[in-house]
Every structure is written in structure tokens, then in C-alpha cells.
Amino acid sequence: xxxxxxxxxxxxxxxxxxxxxxxxxxxxxxxxxxxxxxxxxxxxxxxxxxxxxxxxxxxxxxxxxxxxxxxxxxxxxxxxxxxxxxxxxxxxxxxx
Amino acid sequence: xxxxxxxxxxxxxxxxxxxxxxxxxxxxxxxxxxxxxxxxxxxxxxxxxxxxxxxxxxxxxxxxxxxxxxxxxxxxxxxxxxxxxxxxxxxxxxxxxxxxxxxxxxxxxxxxxxxxxxxxxxxxxxxxxxxxxxxxxxxxxxxxxxxxxxxxxxxxxxxxxxxxxxxxxxxxxxxxxxxxxxxxxxxxxxxxxxxxxxxxxxxxxxxxxxxxxxxxxxxxxxxxxxxxxxxxxxxxxxxxxxxxxxxxxxxxxxxxxxxxxxxxxxxxxxxxxxxxxxxxxxxxxxxxxxxxxxxxxxxxxxxxxxxxxxxxxxxxxxxxxxxxxxxxxxxxxxxxxxxxxxxxxxxxxxxxxxxxxxxxxxxxxxxxxxxxxxxxxxxxxxxxxxxxxxxxxxxxxxxxxxxxxxxxxxxxxxxxxxxxxxxxxxxxxxxxxxxxxxxxxxxxxxxxxxxxxxxxxxxxxxxxxxxxxxxxxxxxxxxxxxxx
Numbered sequence: 001x002x003x004x005x006x007x008x009x010x011x012x013x014x015x016x017x018x019x020x021x022x023x024x025x026x027x028x029x030x031x032x033x034x035x036x037x038x039x040x041x042x043x044x045x046x047x048x049x050x051x052x053x054x055x056x057x058x059x060x061x062x063x064x065x066x067x068x069x070x071x072x073x074x075x076x077x078x079x080x081x082x083x084x085x086x087x088x089x090x091x092x093x094x095x096x
Numbered sequence: 097x098x099x100x101x102x103x104x105x106x107x108x109x110x111x112x113x114x115x116x117x118x119x120x121x122x123x124x125x126x127x128x129x130x131x132x133x134x135x136x137x138x139x140x141x142x143x144x145x146x147x148x149x150x151x152x153x154x155x156x157x158x159x160x161x162x163x164x165x166x167x168x169x170x171x172x173x174x175x176x177x178x179x180x181x182x183x184x185x186x187x188x189x190x191x192x193x194x195x196x197x198x199x200x201x202x203x204x205x206x207x208x209x210x211x212x213x214x215x216x217x218x219x220x221x222x223x224x225x226x227x228x229x230x231x232x233x234x235x236x237x238x239x240x241x242x243x244x245x246x247x248x249x250x251x252x253x254x255x256x257x258x259x260x261x262x263x264x265x266x267x268x269x270x271x272x273x274x275x276x277x278x279x280x281x282x283x284x285x286x287x288x289x290x291x292x293x294x295x296x297x298x299x300x301x302x303x304x305x306x307x308x309x310x311x312x313x314x315x316x317x318x319x320x321x322x323x324x325x326x327x328x329x330x331x332x333x334x335x336x337x338x339x340x341x342x343x344x345x346x347x348x349x350x351x352x353x354x355x356x357x358x359x360x361x362x363x364x365x366x367x368x369x370x371x372x373x374x375x376x377x378x379x380x381x382x383x384x385x386x387x388x389x390x391x392x393x394x395x396x397x398x399x400x401x402x403x404x405x406x407x408x409x410x411x412x413x414x415x416x417x418x419x420x421x422x423x424x425x426x427x428x429x430x431x432x433x434x435x436x437x438x439x440x441x442x443x444x445x446x447x448x449x450x451x452x453x454x455x456x457x458x459x460x461x462x463x464x465x466x467x468x469x470x471x472x473x474x475x476x477x478x479x480x481x482x483x484x485x486x487x488x489x490x491x492x493x494x495x496x497x498x499x500x501x502x503x504x505x506x507x508x509x510x511x512x513x514x515x516x517x518x519x520x521x522x523x524x525x526x527x528x529x530x531x532x533x534x535x536x537x538x539x540x541x542x543x544x545x546x547x548x549x550x551x552x553x554x555x556x557x558x559x560x561x562x563x564x565x566x567x568x569x570x571x572x573x574x575x576x577x578x579x580x
Contacts, residue, residue: 015412052476
């Protein structure tokens with residue numbers, strides 16, 4: 001299976017990336033090479049084999065739904081590119 | 097050359113106990129070494145001279161009062177720049193996070209600080225830990241002290257070089273497919289990846305969450321085991337953290353009978369020089385009574401392929417958080433929210449990160465999920481089962497850490513060629529088992545590593561056997577850079 005430029009462009013849109021023409025070409029080529037390389041796993045007989053979600057068998061971890069107040073909210077906002085009154089400020093969401 | 101720099105971490109600890117050295121003296125020696133060598137090596141992306149010396153002062157007061165010191169208290173350490181440090185930039189060596197200053201400490205950093213280990217600075221790495229040469233860092237590549245025209249490996253290249261060039265006695269790295277062990281091998285030092293869940297990932301910037309694990313870099317096995325004792329343990333803040341585990345590995349007893357499996361698949365495609373080196377090593381170890389047997393583990397041949405699907409899938413999901421809203425790089429010209437996110441991500445991420453996001457998005461998309469992602473996870477189960485079978489017969493498994501020594505800058509430009517650097521190390525991440533690289537020999541004047549893999553949660557056994565092998569092989573860590 002190979003993927004074409006249009007598919008990579010669509011993937012870029014889904015993952016909120018804007019690719020230059022050069023990037024589009026080079027990613028299409030390298031992603032195809034990688035997918036081609038992974039083809040050998042299709043030959044492995046996995047009938048009846050459960051997929052491993054994790055390396056170890058993990059169990060659900062439950063904890064009380066407690067409110068823990070965070071003291072350094074101002075510090076968190078210091079990392080934000082744009083802030084107004086303890087809110088993250090972004091460009092318009094609805095456009096014409 | 098200041099002789100302090102050559103001391104191991106545990107030797108430094110001993111000298112504090114008998115008041116033979118002060119922590120300020122030791123910390124200053126390593127800071128001086130960093131200041132002198134970093135302009136050329138570029139292994140540190142930031143140095144925390146002031147806070148390191150403040151910590152040293154606290155330790156010296158304890159030493160003066162003859163108070164009992166914690167494990168490795170006062171021994172300086174370097175941290176890979178993907179571990180959150182309160183008030184200090186944590187960049188993942190990406191343009192995306194150049195100005196990111198966390199307001200909290202990663203759990204490992206908290207443990208380091210609780211033990212008063214002076215933090216020397218943050219080390220260089222491949223962008224978001226995606227790479228095997230430290231060439232994709234936004235801050236430029238790091239040089240290997242064994243030959244400054246070659247790469248140190250990656251992604252934790254800066255931490256490996258910090259040990260190898262005597263800039264720090266200890267360092268932390270993170271390992272998703274070999275990012276501790278492969279640079280350790282390329283730089284002639286010890287690098288260890290613990291069992292998944294032994295060290296908390298809280299505050300480690302995520303790459304592929306089911307594979308990522310933090311671990312120690314050091315000059316020798318004893319230091320590695322001691323540092324793991326400091327950083328390991330259950331953490332409620334990491335839901336994949338292992339409960340009820342033993343976290344003290346400082347007593348390494350002499351193992352009695354050692355039986356080691358040699359997976360044939362890992363020795364199949366080596367060139368003659370490499371084959372000869374490892375043949376000589378196993379012969380030498382056999383003469384000391386260690387039993388070796390070759391085993392078939394055919395699923396290991398699917399390690400890189402499986403990783404090539406699982407790691408990008410998890411990365412594409414993890415890196416969705418970088419949207420220019422709450423932290424990280426933002427394009428200021430964008431007119432709409434979506435345009436802002438697209439441009440911020442496109443300008444903030446480098447090529448390898450974008451490739452992983454695109455590939456991960458593809459293998460998780462409907463129609464591809466079953467063929468790629470689910471299939472890869474099933475193969476992962478088979479790899480895990482093969483390891484379990486092997487460990488029912490053998491104490492540990494042994495292979496080279498890499499198929500060749502390090503390579504020149506720019507030599508490997510094809511992504512697949514880069515991924516192949518992790519061919520020996522990836523299966524341990526997929527299976528969650530502990531593994532380490534121990535320097536074992538020289539090819540073309542460059543170091544090679546011995547890759548030892550243990551069963552889940554059997555760090556103690558792995559370290560004990562590794563220590564014995566280390567004694568038998570007696571590798572000399574000294575490289576040409578020590579004279580500078």
C-alpha cells in the first residue's frame with residue numbers, strides 16, 4: 001500500500017500542520033518508505049493474539065475526586081503567549 | 097585535569113563521609129569543566145551554576161556538622177532537557193518550547209532535589225526525544241568526546257556526553273526505543289532503562305507514553321544502581337507507575353550461576369569486526385564460568401517495524417497539546433484560531449517531529465487502524481511472550497547495543513537508516529523489560545556497548561550480573577577528550 005500526496009495533505013490538515021511543497025514531497029516519500037518497511041509484520045501470524053496496549057499488564061487506578069487548589073496559577077499563565085484576566089487569549093474562532 | 101572529575105558518584109559520596117572533599121569543591125570542579133568544554137561539545141543547553149552552588153552549600157553544612165547524608169547527597173547531576181524543572185526552561189530542544197518555564201518539578205527532579213544533589217544543568221537532545229544522533233536539536237548537535245567529528249547517539253546525547261567528557265558524574269536520560277542505551281554505547285559509558293513503571297514519568301514531556309522511561313547514565317554499574325535507587329518508586333501522579341516495588345538496588349551480591357541467552361537474530365547481520373569483538377567477549381566470560389546458549393527469538397526481527405507504527409501513533413496523540421494556546425510557540429500573524437494553530441505547529445516543530453505526527457495520524461485513521469496499529473500491538477504481544485519464554489530459561493539476554501560504533505555528522509540522512517540504530521534496543525521498550533548498555537570494547541578507536549536485558553522488575557539481578565561482567569571486562573573509560 002502506498003499513500004499519495006493528497007493523502008499526506010489530508011493528514012497534515014487533520015493534525016493541524018501546514019506543509020510547504022518541498023515538505024509535502026519529502027514526507028510523502030519518507031512515509032511511504034517507512035510503511036513499506038513495516039510491511040513484514042503483516043506476515044506474522046497473529047490469529048487469536050490479544051493486542052498489547054501497554055508493556056506491562058496495567059490495572060485501572062482509582063482515586064477520590066478531590067479538589068486540590070493550585071497555588072501558582074499566575075506562573076502557569078506566564079507561559080501563555082497571550083493572556084487577559086486569567087484567560088488564554090486566541091484569535092477569532094469564527095471566521096467568515 | 098582535576099582528579100575529582102575522574103571519581104565515580106559513589107566514590108564522591110565516600111569522600112564526603114570522611115570529609116576528604118567538600119560538595120562545593122566537587123560541584124565547582126564539574127561546573128568549571130562544563131564552562132571549559134561546552135562551547136565545543138554543546139552537551140548542555142543550560143547551566144544552573146547559582147542553584148547548584150546553593151545546594152552544595154547546604155550539603156557542606158551537613159558535612160561540617162557530621163550529619164548523615166542521604167543516598168548520593170551532594171553528588172552533582174545533569175538532567176535531559178525534557179524533564180520539567182521548576183523555574184528553569186525545559187525546552188525538549190524544540191523551537192516549540194524554547195520559552196517554556198515549568199512551574200513544577202517532575203517527580204524525578206523532586207527526588208533529586210530532596211536528596212540535595214546539585215543540578216548542574218539541562219542536557220541537549222534530539223527534538224522531543226525523536227532521534228538517534230542528537231542532530232535534530234534546535235540548539236545544534238552535540239559532539240562525541242571520543243571523536244568530535246562523530247555523533248554522540250541519541251536522543252539523550254547530551255547526557256551521555258556529560259558523563260563521557262567528565263562534565264558530570266551522573267545524568268538522567270529518557271529511553272523510548274534506545275535513547276539512553278544507544279548514546280551510552282556510542283560514548284563509552286553506562287546507560288540503563290528500567291522496567292516500565294519503575295520510575296515515574298510525571299513531568300517528563302511525553303513522546304510515546306507506553307514506551308517512555310527515565311533512567312540513569314554513569315561511569316559504572318554501581319553508580320547506575322545507586323542512582324536508580326534514588327529516582328525509582330511508586331508515584332500516584334503517574335497512573336502507569338508500578339506499585340509495591342523494591343527500590344533499593346545498592347546491595348549487589350555476587351551471582352552464583354549465570355546463564356545467558358544470546359538471541360541469534362541480534363548476531364545475524366553484524367560485520368566481521370563486530371562479530372569478532374563479541375565472540376571474544378563471550379569467550380572471555382565463558383572462561384569465568386558464565387554459561388551462554390544461543391536462542392531463536394524470531395519476533396525480534398519485527399521490533400523496529402512494530403516501533404515504527406506504535407511510537408508515531410502515540411506521539412501524534414501526545415503532541416496534539418502543542419497548539420499555541422496555553423504554552424509554547426505561537427505565530428502572531430494568524431487571523432483565525434485554526435490558522436494560528438496550524439502556523440504555530442508548522443513553524444514550531446522540526447521535520448522529524450512532523451513526520452512522526454503525520455505517520456501516527458495515518459496509522460490511527462479509520463481503515464488503517466486494524467492493518468497497522470492493531471497488528472503492531474498484536475506483534476508486540478508476541479515479542480513480550482517470546483521474552484517471557486526466554487527468561488524462564490535464562491537469567492539475562494545479551495547482544496551488542498548497536499551494530500556499529502558511532503558515525504559522522506550528516507552521514508545518515510534517511511529516516512529509516514536512523515531508526516535502524518535502535519534495532520537492538522527497541523524490543524526492550526516494547527516488552528517493558530529493564531536493559532542496560534555497558535562499555536565493552538573498541539572498534540576503530542570508538543567504543544562499543546554490551547546490551548544486557550533482564551526480566552520485568554528484575555533490576556537487582558540485572559545489575560548484579562552486569563557488575564560481574566564489568567569486573568571481568570575491565571573497560572577503560574578514558575577517551576582523548578579527558579586531556580582537554
